[in-house]
Amino acid sequence: MAGETPARKLTPIFGTTFADFGYKIDSETRLRQIANDEPFEFNVRQGDKRWNQMHYEALADVVGKYIEDELVATHGFDRVVIPVDANLTEPTSKIFLTPDAFTADRLLLLVAGVGVSVGQWARSIVMNDSINEGSFFNYIVQAKSEGYGIVVLDPNETRDSATEKPIRGSETAVRHTSYVWQHFIRKAKAAGIFIVAHSYGGVCTLALLDKYQDEFMQRVTAIAFTDSVHDVRSLKSRQCKGWLQKNAVNWATSEKSLNIPLSKNNSSGCLKRSAGHPLHAYTTVTAQNCVFKYFSAKSQHLGESEDGSEASESGSGNGSGSSKTASPRSPKRGCGGERVRECAQC
Template sequence: MFRRIPKKKTVIPVFPTTLEGHGYQYNPNSDKISMFGEPDSPYIYKRTNNELHNFRLKQQVNQHIQQIICEKLEALGLHPHTTIYCTPDINSNTEKLLVVIPESRIFGVWSDRALFDDTLNSGCVLQCIERAIKEGYSIVITNQEQLTWIRDLKKALSIPQCNALGLSHHALQVEIPGNETPQKHIQYVFEHFVLTAPAKAIYVLASGRATPILTDYLDKHCA
């Protein structure tokens, strides 16, 4: 006699919903991230001797920092498009377009080490975007790391973030069509946003691991 084994329900781990809940805080006046209640203390990377705990904590903190950055980008007038951000004039600015391609696994971040050790602005794209807007650029910011859509959470995450949440094989995660890899993401952004824009001049600002992905795309499709 065969007996159907009931499927185990996947439970998404519950984490604090605020940066403060993880023991950290962001001070908008000093633009620094520090330990909660200790504004002059540096960010502590190794909270315990459990490396898995430290890894999961870091991924959670990254998401909260990303939320702060996204809120600041939206305050500058940029609109989110699933995993990327654009200024609303991308289809009307006929002069110049800036494509920003940061390398970090945190959206909008050049260097998380600079971000945590110095200030938020020193490690992310905010100052660059603010200046570009003032100088009349329309803007696209890519996000070639967070390409897995989590239906339960209604947002895209990177593979390390999925692992930190225990979602590596979660049934409700799906790759974003046309954006399954960083290479495909860059191609998708160029074909659907950059090359369809009316701007006469297109400028690209890329860093780190993102640079060879960009140059490979340009060699294959824009030579």
């Protein structure tokens, strides 16, 4: 019929469970094929990249739902719908809070990069290596053991998946982060707020500093960036730039040993250290021990002036207890081409 949109090729229906795809999660939280215990295989149909990509995306959605469910069922988070005053007809997003998020003495914010489902650092690691490593789970376990309340943001859910209508307050990743600060973080009683921000999550975090300035500098104790793509030149305030230089570290891709200082003059506006891995997707994984050691050192200065202590002092040393570079575990299918709806490297 004239004027009609040409019919689109239907997406195959693969299933909604791991078993539907012929996969399982093993005891080490690795995705394994039920038939032969082999790892994830992208090329299910040789030479049919489109079909293989759709299969990958569909299985990744199942993994994403599993991670989201585990945040609640295993890790004890509360799932909170936003906007907080949403009506019954408008699209919504969500964040996840530990029950002590508003009462804990220290509060940890986890902010992912572009294009991953909630609770994930890197989909490539989740699919090819380990769900615990590629998701927030390892950070959550350590943070809870050290007494942090935790907030998991979801900066990538900005539109309703069916209607494409923007979600009020979360129209962009930056607006989502600001909304969570306004409606949740401000209510927290924490003496110190700590942030882990990967990739574009660093841009969202810097936007908070730029927008809330004095409030942010008074409340936040330290920021751990992991290969963040932010640029300090986006900050308008000289005071904010000075605060960032003293209270943040960016663990970046490098062939050098873990935690070795890198270039001093960089767009991060803060101390830059080696994450001990050459691949962007793995930087949050390999830097974990250093991040928590840095936060612990910065915690000693809670209650002091907003300038805090020098990051170069409190972030020094090899957080893993070893001077060796983390083994570059290249994912079998890497962090590239076929990942079309996410950070090309994650």
